[in-house]
Amino acid sequence: xxxxxxxxxxxxxxxxxxxxxxxxxxxxxxxxxxxxxxxxxxxxxxxxxxxxxxxxxxxxxxxxxxxxxxxxxxxxxxxxxxxxxxxxxxxxxxxxxxxxxxxxxxxxxxxxxxxxxxxxxxxxxxxxxxxxxxxxxxxxxxxxxxxxxxxxxxxxxxxxxxxxxxxxxxxxxxxxxxxxxxxxxxxxxxxxxxxxxxxxxxxxxxxxxxxxxxxxxxxxxxxxxxxxxxxxxxxxxxxxxxxxxxxxxxxxxxxxxxxxxxxxxxxxxxxxxxxxxxxxxxxxxxxxxxxxxxxxxxxxxxxxxxxxxxxxxxxxxxxxxxxxxxxxxxxxxxxxxxxxxxxxxxxxxxxxxxxxxxxxxxxxxxxxxxxxxxxxxxxxxxxxxxxxxxxxxxxxxxxxxxxxxxxxxxxxxxxxxxxxxxxxxxxxxxxxxxxxxxxxxxxxx
Numbered sequence: 001x002x003x004x005x006x007x008x009x010x011x012x013x014x015x016x017x018x019x020x021x022x023x024x025x026x027x028x029x030x031x032x033x034x035x036x037x038x039x040x041x042x043x044x045x046x047x048x049x050x051x052x053x054x055x056x057x058x059x060x061x062x063x064x065x066x067x068x069x070x071x072x073x074x075x076x077x078x079x080x081x082x083x084x085x086x087x088x089x090x091x092x093x094x095x096x097x098x099x100x101x102x103x104x105x106x107x108x109x110x111x112x113x114x115x116x117x118x119x120x121x122x123x124x125x126x127x128x129x130x131x132x133x134x135x136x137x138x139x140x141x142x143x144x145x146x147x148x149x150x151x152x153x154x155x156x157x158x159x160x161x162x163x164x165x166x167x168x169x170x171x172x173x174x175x176x177x178x179x180x181x182x183x184x185x186x187x188x189x190x191x192x193x194x195x196x197x198x199x200x201x202x203x204x205x206x207x208x209x210x211x212x213x214x215x216x217x218x219x220x221x222x223x224x225x226x227x228x229x230x231x232x233x234x235x236x237x238x239x240x241x242x243x244x245x246x247x248x249x250x251x252x253x254x255x256x257x258x259x260x261x262x263x264x265x266x267x268x269x270x271x272x273x274x275x276x277x278x279x280x281x282x283x284x285x286x287x288x289x290x291x292x293x294x295x296x297x298x299x300x301x302x303x304x305x306x307x308x309x310x311x312x313x314x315x316x317x318x319x320x321x322x323x324x325x326x327x328x329x330x331x332x333x334x335x336x337x338x339x340x341x342x343x344x345x346x347x348x349x350x351x352x353x354x355x356x357x358x359x360x361x362x363x364x365x366x367x368x369x370x371x372x373x374x375x376x377x378x379x380x381x382x383x384x385x386x387x388x389x390x391x392x393x394x395x396x397x398x399x400x401x402x403x404x405x406x407x408x409x410x411x412x413x414x415x416x417x418x419x420x421x422x423x424x425x426x427x428x429x430x431x432x433x434x435x436x437x438x439x440x441x442x443x444x445x
Contacts, residue, residue, distance in 0.1 A: 002200050047386075056091055056305070057305035059084065062409050063092040064191040066402060080391035083316035084410060086382040100390045103365030104267045104350075105372045106307030106314070108322045109300070110259050112339055113279045113288035115329040120339075123252040124150040126183070127445070128161065130173075131143035131246060143229065144246065145198065146238065147181035149278050150253035151271040152262055154186050155214040156437030158201035160223025160252055164442045168248075176231035181238045186268040195233035197226045202227040217430065218437050252441040257330070259433040260340040261427050265349035269306035276305020293318070293325035306326070307365055318410055321372045321387035327376075337361045338425035339375055346425065357411050361425075363398075377407060380415030 063082055072075050083096040090096070125148040132141020150157075177195050185194035185201075200206050204224040207215070215224065255260065263271040275283055282302045289295045289302075299315040314322075327337050341363055342349055344356035350364040362375030374388035387407065391399045427434055 002436070004281075010439045018303065019043040021265045035220075056413070059176075060092045062406065062413065063094055066406050067094050069402065070391070073393070073395070073398075075391075075393045079387070080209070081316035081390040082406075083320050083386075083388045085386045086379075086384070087318060092383075093316065096317045097299060097315050099301055099315050100227060100317070100391065101310040101336055101367065101370045101372075102312050102314040102319070102390060103271075103367045103370045103372050104307040104308060104364055105365045105374055105388070105390070106302060106305065106312040106317055107264055107267065107272045108319060108326065108363055108374070109285045109289050109314070110266065110272050110305040111278050112205065112277075112292060112322050112326050112329070113305075114256060114260060114275050115326060116288050116292050117279045118256050119335045120255065120257040120330060120335050122256040123441070124256070125253075126150055126153065126251040127247050128165075128174075128249040128251060130248060132175065134169055137169060137171050138173065139173045142178050142231065144176035144178045144180060145174050145183055145195070146177070148181035148253075149274070150251075151184060151187075151274040152254060152259050152436075153184060153194075154436060155211050156218060157251070158185065158198050159215060159218065159222070159355060160437045160439045161442060162202045162227050163223050163379045164249065164439055165227060166223070166225055170227055172225060174231070177229050177233045179233065179235045179239060179324040180367075181187075182274075184270070184274060187275070188372075189270060191235045192233055195235065199229050199233060201225065209341050222437075233307055247445045250443050250445055252443070254434055254441075255392050257335055257339050258427050258429060259302075261342075261425075262429055264340060264396075265342040265347045265351075265429070267350045269308055272306040273304055282341055289318070289325075291321060292329070293321040295321050296431045297410060301325070307367075310367060312368065316390055317376075317386040319390075320386045323374065323376060323386055323388075334424060341375060341426050356407055357416070360415065361405065366396060369394050369396075373400070373403040373407075378417040379411055382414045385410060385414070414422055 053221060063084065068078065070080055076258040078095065079100065079295060080094065081096060081100045082094040084092045084267060099286045119279055129144045130141050132139060132162065162171050169210060177199055180190045180196045183191045183194050185197045188194045188197065201211065202225045204226055263275065276282065282304055285302050285305060286300055289300050290297055295318040299318040301311065301313040323337065326340065330336055338361040342351050343362040344351055344354065344360040344362065345358040356362065357377040360375055360377035365372035370392055372390045376384050376386050379385055389403045389406065393399055430436060
């Protein structure tokens, strides 16, 4: 069970208070699975709801000043989008209903689609089998890897698998390495190349610098797997030569929530596109956004799961609705947005160099002439603040600085929450139980 955190506090509750107070002129979108608002006495309820729903001319002026700044820089006002929301109330917006190039904010749609397809603790299973006997440490047959869609099978995972096989007495493979299905290693979509990387992972003398660096992150005393494969790497159709007694091991990926966290921290395009393919492709992503975030189809246009290309477009309002729908999906299992998004001040990746509130859970996006930022941060007087900023311009560094400043200015207007009060992430990559290369996720069949 997750300890009671600020997410459960009425002022910080991410529930949708429109159930109590109806619509506003600039309407937010409503996820279909509504989070209940914590019950409090009416005299308390009216006070905190009033704070959440009251307009704030100062924040509206902040947004307008940023729009004016962009115009002064020669940018088109119609190519910029902003949406700032507390609870279920829109505080300020600019072009909030207009779909704009979203860049890697598209990965939020991929995240939502994944969470509506699988449980947050779901793991992708890779099966390992062989066709011949093991005699004096030699597997006299082929090794078969049957992929199960793991998008984060990397050096550390390969090391753990090799060591598990060594513990079973295998020191050399006389046959071929046969790859079945969409096996991907080190974010390489090509199954044959991934097979070659797996072979290399079991030959320490041929490790590149990256492999040596990743091995150094494993617990002290971890063995270096040494299992040379004498045959070729062959890619074949799924189930070819399948037999009930040939499968010996199963390798389970990190849980889905950790995979999404890694995907979003590093904005990994290969992982995102693999995840999108697994849920059914761009059309399935759009359907998930419309169905679970309540986004009108006209405000979402997706052609892939990564956000590569300006054809991926979302309105700022839609991005906030997707964020709320992700939180809605997560909290039923004791997780929250910081468990699938990078947190400022804690996670590096795309947040390196950004100046954002310390408890902000955000997603960035960048293309050649697109910069975007969206997420959530806390404030003393308005609780959790949901926001999305989508910019088009050539000076991406300046746009990023201006995005950060707008977020900081809004938080300053409503007050910063003392350190340690706001919600913290539960999922920390490379800390138990979310550690890469953990042999406990490899089990005999």
